Amino acid sequence: MSDAQFFDLVRSQLERELIADFGEIADGHLQVYASEVPRLSVLLFKVLIESDSQPRRVLAADLTTNPNLLTQRREYLAVNRRLIESGGTVQRLFIGWAEDLARESYAQSLTQLINHHRALGVQCGIAVRDRLRAEQAVDFVVVSGAAVLVEEEQGDADYTHGRSSVYFKQVDRWTGRFESIWSHGADSAPFVLQSYEAVVRPMLDAGVWDAARVRAAVSEL
Numbered sequence: 001m002s003d004a005q006f007f008d009l010v011r012s013q014l015e016r017e018l019i020a021d022f023g024e025i026a027d028g029h030l031q032v033y034a035s036e037v038p039r040l041s042v043l044l045f046k047v048l049i050e051s052d053s054q055p056r057r058v059l060a061a062d063l064t065t066n067p068n069l070l071t072q073r074r075e076y077l078a079v080n081r082r083l084i085e086s087g088g089t090v091q092r093l094f095i096g097w098a099e100d101l102a103r104e105s106y107a108q109s110l111t112q113l114i115n116h117h118r119a120l121g122v123q124c125g126i127a128v129r130d131r132l133r134a135e136q137a138v139d140f141v142v143v144s145g146a147a148v149l150v151e152e153e154q155g156d157a158d159y160t161h162g163r164s165s166v167y168f169k170q171v172d173r174w175t176g177r178f179e180s181i182w183s184h185g186a187d188s189a190p191f192v193l194q195s196y197e198a199v200v201r202p203m204l205d206a207g208v209w210d211a212a213r214v215r216a217a218v219s220e221l
Contacts, residue, residue: 001028002171003146006053010147010168013043028169037151037164038073044143044166045079049086056088059142059178063129063151064094067109071116084121091123093181093189095137098130101218104209107200114193125189126196127181128221136181140174148174192221 001007011025032040048056058080062070071077080090094114100106114124129137139151148171151164167174182189199217203209 001146001168003053003144003168006047006051006144006146007168009047009051010043010166013047025166025168028167030166030168032164032166037149038076040164040166041141041149042075042079044141044147044149045076045083048088048143048146049079049083053144053146055144056083056086057144058083058088058090059175059182060090060092061138061140061178061181062092062094063137063139064096064110064113065100067094067106067113070113077116077120080117080122081120089123090121091125091178091182092117093178094124094126094193095129095132095181096126098128098215098218101126101128101196101221102211102215104204104211107214108204111197111201111204114197123190124193125182125191126193126221127189128192128218132181136177138177140178142171142174142178145171145175147171150174196221 007028014025014030030040045058047053048058064070084090094110096106096110101110110126117124127136141149143149147166147168149164149166185191196217200214203214
């Protein structure tokens with residue numbers, strides 16, 4: 001396991017809550033379906049908060065097809081805040097299609113979502129999905145160096161569909177994948193977000209949307 005102590009804490013918590021097939025987790029892999037995904041996401045955060053695992057950080061890549069969905073996960077957002085207040089960090093990468101980023105309604109929802117996350121203390125960035133390789137355009141959350149939650153079949157707003165896996169081995173390759181997208185300097189995801197916001201926020205505030213200008217700006221991100 002990448003972090004044996006973290007793994008043991010998660011396994012004992014799952015055994016108490018009886019929400020998984022524990023024959024599978026013994027091999028360092030746990031598959032979860034639909035309604036279990038939000039609970040498991042929160043559990044991973046809580047274990048990190050309560051354990052001695054290092055680093056105390058979460059790296060989250062989100063395929064943001066509908067920004068409004070993330071604002072509905074109140075318990076998940078609350079545990080993000082708890083981790084940050086306890087001295088941890090959360091970096092969240094919102095991955096959107098260029099066509100979506102150029103739409104006024106999407107931009108409005110995305111900037112509101114970013115406002116919410118920043119208020120929690122989350123470090124935010126964006127990436128244009130059209131420019132990512134297939135293995136980069138994945139929904140995943142890296143918890144410390146201990147576990148990664150990977151969405152393998154995208155769920156819906158009610159979590160009646162969807163499938164995800166948690167891996168407790170070879171977590172470092174997912175950390176590397178995240179960092180390759182997040183990057184540094186002028187190419188970093190926070191800087192890309194800053195460039196995007198510099199164009200769309202004044203338009204949204206003024207209620208005047210220049211679609212051609214936004215499309216041109218997105219093409220340069």
